[in-house]
Amino acid sequence: ENDVTKHMKEDITTPPTEGVYIYGLYLDGCGWDRRNARLIEPIPKVLFTPLPIVHVFASNLDKPRNPNMYECPVYKKQNRTDLTYIFSLLLKTNKSPDYWTLRGVALLCDIK
Numbered sequence: 634e635n636d637v638t639k640h641m642k643e644d645i646t647t648p649p650t651e652g653v654y655i656y657g658l659y660l661d662g663c664g665w666d667r668r669n670a671r672l673i674e675p676i677p678k679v680l681f682t683p684l685p686i687v688h689v690f691a692s693n694l695d696k697p698r699n700p701n702m703y704e705c706p707v708y709k710k711q712n713r714t715d716l717t718y719i720f721s722l723l724l725k726t727n728k729s730p731d732y733w734t735l736r737g738v739a740l741l742c743d744i745k
Contacts, residue, residue: 635722636688637670645686652690658707660684662738671725672703672733681744687722698723703730707740 659681709717
């Protein structure tokens with residue numbers, strides 16, 4: 634499971650009690666609403682949006698998935714192939730997850 638925090642790298646000084654923090658991910662194809670912690674339409678002429686720190690942790694519970702969660706693929710580079718795919722994160726959205734899939738939204742580790 635994962636939870637996108639509202640903090641950036643500079644705001645975190647201690648490790649989580651369970652799981653890991655991930656930073657340095659960039660959204661490609663959409664923007665991020667830090668106040669509501671969800672996907673939004675991209676700002677014009679902005680190609681990549683930095684994502685706040687993501688807390689990834691394990692859970693033993695089998696709970697049903699929220700229908701307003703987009704399963705966002707994470708890639709190493711901009712070249713999106715099966716060789717650069719890492720895993721998927723669940724991101725909140727107020728639109729259908731299919732909308733973001735059709736837009737080609739993904740997370741990138743490196744935007745150079």
